[in-house]
Amino acid sequence: MTKRRSRVTAALFALIVLLGTSTSYARIDGSPVAARKGLARFYEQALSWGACQPFAIDAKSKSLYEREGIQCARLQVPMDYERPDGGTITVGLLRRPAAEPGRRVGSLVVNPGGPGGSGMAHVANMQPNNPVGKRFDVVGFDPRGVGASLPRVQCLTDPERDAQRLRPKGESASQTEQENKYFVDRCAERSGLDLLKNVGTRDVARDVDVLRAALGEKKLTYLGYSYGTRIGTMYAEMYPKNVRAMVLDGAVDVDGDKVDAAARQAQGFDQAFQRFAGWCAQRDCPIGKDSNAAESKFRQMIEPLKKTPLQVGERKLSHSDANTAIIQAMYSDRLWETALKGLQELKQNKGSTLLQLADQYLGRAQDGSYSRIQDAFVAIRCVDEPPVKDRAELESNRRRLLEILGNDTVPTDETALGPCAFWPAPHTSEPHPPKVQGLPQVLVISTTGDPATPYQSGVDLAQALGARLLTFNGNQHTAFLAGVGCVDNVGTNYLADLRLPETDSAC
Template sequence: MTVPLDYSKPDGDTIAIALLRVKATGERIGSLVVNPGGPGASGMAAAASISPDFRKTDLGKRFDLVGFDPRGIGASEPTVKCLSNQERDKERLDLDVDTSDAGLAQTEEENKAYAEKCASGTKFGASMLANMGTRDVVKDMDVLRSALGDAKLSYVGYSYGTRIGTEYAETFPQNVRALILDGAVDPTQDQLTSLVAQGAGFQKAFNSFVEWCKGKGACPLDGDANKSFRELTTPLIDKPAPAGDRQLSYTDAITAAIQALYSEQLWPLLLNGLNELRQGRGNTLMTLADAYYDRDGDGNYSTITDAFSAVHCVDDQRLTDKAALTDAARRYKEAAPFLDDGRPAGAALDSCAFWPAPVTGETKPPKAEGIPPLLVISTTGDPATPYEAGVNLAKALNSRLLTFEGNQHTVFLQGQQCVDQAGVKYLIDLQLPADGTRCA
């Protein structure tokens, strides 16, 4: 699908949005568009991955399943590209844990250089970066709705995809048929408050993992689990662990743990990885970290990390108050003590502070005017988008909240029958579950 690079210049340069469609097998209602979040994740890959569960429900009969890679992402053209594969590998070994004045200054220089590489490595340069935000993605999605022949949009958004869905509903309320927002980004919090809340969410998930781990008989997190985890990982700051022909850094070990806490299905891998680390090896943790960064076995990275930065840097206000950043770093360590590296709290300006494109997004509570009732799904043990974020989004949008009691990030069309039945009924019949519905 071809769309303008800049919607204020409809006759200017154009870009291409990549699409994947699985056609309905029965009496068709329309299309169901999905976005997996990130920002930076591929909607095409998401459609492919949920297609088996989708086809098991009546949704497969009534809707075409449509995944799209948002502008600058995945198979869409052009893609945002900042670092080469070799540069990304090198970046993962650069810890940036030095919070001295000199250490922070060095980190800021690196972040500034990264922003410059994003502009120089991407077709259309700063113009592409300036039009990467959610403001533009929702316009693309409305063009997509029209191109699919749907009078109104049916949509499922996960994680950051809930922000896309919310902003679409605010921008085009008359074009909304049904929206499921699963794993909500909290519309009531500023970035630093949200970051600290996420730290608390990961600590909660870690505590649940520890409880499971200690029941397995070979858990390396004995006694004070936070302390045990730190004793395993912080030595990597000075001496990385061998992982095949590569080196597992402290940052990679933390990233591996974060990746595993997204889903209980990954807990056995984290347990295995921590036991390996106790023996001086980092292979399994490296595999988990590679999955987070979307690095394949041949050393090739997708652009998910670069795209994450590109969207975040134009969606959210610049953070330049170093005192506030340092305070947030301190509060994050308090909220997630298992991730406390023992160094003094400190924070460098991130790459967004040097981004060569203006902010186009707004941080504000959404308005529900003219929007039909939506379905918000929130998981009690979601580490990345904590449960209260979904509660707050449902309240702000005057929509229905469906609670899932579990430990994972997002849940719809992932095999949880109670959640799936409620979501399918809403999408097909526009009938919301009863107020206060909980699934386990």
């Protein structure tokens, strides 16, 4: 493993470390009998499809949900599957009916990732003529606690989130822990303990099986991106005989080692930045013509923002925002031109483009409202896996990271407890590599230059599931239905006709 590490990834990397969680899957009781006990009224419910405008929660979704050809509904699921006669959660659904009804296969359930991403918004934003849309009713859902689903996770207000972005990062472990505890206290106050106890992926997978039944499907056809691969894998462990087909694109790490997962992702973003720097060097690049020195040049450019954020209209661009903007641009080489423009502007003491990229990553709309994806991200991760509360363990993890990534790994020499250490609800899963029995062969797609879910994670997931692996040689996060013809053809043929390549393949 390389010892080099880019400061560009520091913000994302620090978040992973502070959370003290891994990206492994969860061992739970997934037997059909256990899943069905006392749940008949949920499995047998009828969905009422109608207009989508009432489901909008912000300016972005309002615009998306006014589009033609989409329908929305609400799915009722138990708040707590161990107490199905108690409170309920309403899961928001959006579907685009098959463009060719005479050739319709069934429903394709989609999750775009996160955790905390809106499946409803994702499907509403898909091109109506996409390949799978001809043969399937494409159905996006907002997982429990997310988006249009109610109740939703709410931690920080919009002004609090803006203020957080401008605050310098904690200079000591105690200050960082105070900020983390404040965040958790607001989550409990504004979301409610019942939701925080039951917002994990274990229960999302159970919701997906209720959704399958409510859609009238004997078996599930599923497309999951990024964190959505975790939902799909957990579903496959719980209900392997209920799976018809799955495409899992951009797999999260499966080895159960939080340090290895964090290091692998940090290295993925570092490598993406190096590729961007090489591309930038061939242009009017503010970080120089030498890609090896680009990291240092970038740090020099944004260093003044630590003390004095740059005025951008009525707002300000912080040091954290500048880092976040470049992280966002590493998700796809289609954003490299935008990142270049942002760096050119920064050289002229302008920050509007970098601020827009940071807003995109953090889910901030032009009207100042946030999507709450950051709140949901922390809540789901904290309840998914055991928290790290032992400072000795944190220090041990930090030392291992230093060995892998070099001496420029964390922003402080002290180790602070992350939000999950203060979480007011117990975790509901135990990390372990995925194990499935009776699962039909599924398709895993992995991209060689994917920074967020590095290529090897897809290789590992395909091996664990006995899946067919499709490798895409590119620089982006996930590839299916993104305009890559060879990837789209393989995925669509499999989903529609259950035809997989005879061997692992690449394009």
